[in-house]
Amino acid sequence: MATNQIFLDWKRCGKKKYCLMNVQDFSLEQIYASGQPFRWKRIEKNHFLIQSAGFWTVAIQKEGALYLCETTLKECRSVWENYFDLARDYGMLKANFAKADEHLEKATRFGDGIRILRQDIFETIITFIISSNNHIPRIKGSVAKLCEFAGEKLGEYDGEILYAFPSAEQMLAMSQEQWSAIKLGYREKYLKETARMIAEREIAFEEIAKLDTQEGQKKLRLLSGVGEKVADCILLFSMGKYDAFPVDTWMEKVMKKQYGLSQNSKATQIRFAGVERFGAFAGIAQQYLFFYERENSKRRD
DNA sequence: GCCCAGGTACGTC
């Protein structure tokens, strides 16, 4: 499946404010709710303070346009286009998914503004280790504290001090009191060990991005706290490996209910079935399915 | 109190 390149024409529209007109297949609200980023703060509808690695911006979406504030044109092009995967034609991806099956067609209509972010690799490794068997509000709290204790101060916005995501070395420099205050529970030892392995170059994660998905899986799983699911999230949400298919409790439900997998099938089998069925962009299909399933279950509650 | 959360590590068979 070929994907067209979208032409991106940033316009300056104020002091440190840039704008992309006619942003298609894009919704800040849906990306926020899609379970990928843990460092977005919702200010109001379609208006977010976004922090990623050592960068931050204020993003506003209105009348079909995306505005990025408190940033530079250079940064819009070098950081945020890449982060939001803005040059990719999601319309074409969705059209192809919609042809494949009815349920996926519904899911792409429901989550029509979903994007697969290309997040910083180290940040994604750490945040998704924290995410395992954990609740999103609690994950966000832990991540915020980690940045506050170990990250460099980047600036201030609306009275809030902003921090970069820390490096492995900076994490390892924290006191035990700080580690405890992050309230990672049993994940604390995973993070310490993973940070150590990365700081000591036992695992060169930049190299993993060059491998194919299978090989990347194997390497990532050498990190402490990284199993099959977290490895898939890292591959998909930071390395652009679109054939990675993370299977969590929600995806288990969908695959059993909608795609005929037996009740006793395990995550590994479901993952293979997903890639088999949805192909080279299975991970993107997964994200539409995940979002549709979880959002609709919220409403029934 | 119970169940669950974008699961993983570890021991057992």
Next chain:
DNA sequence: GACGTACATGGG
């Protein structure tokens, strides 16, 4: 290799 179970913590 497949399976069961313990695991910190807080929200519903």
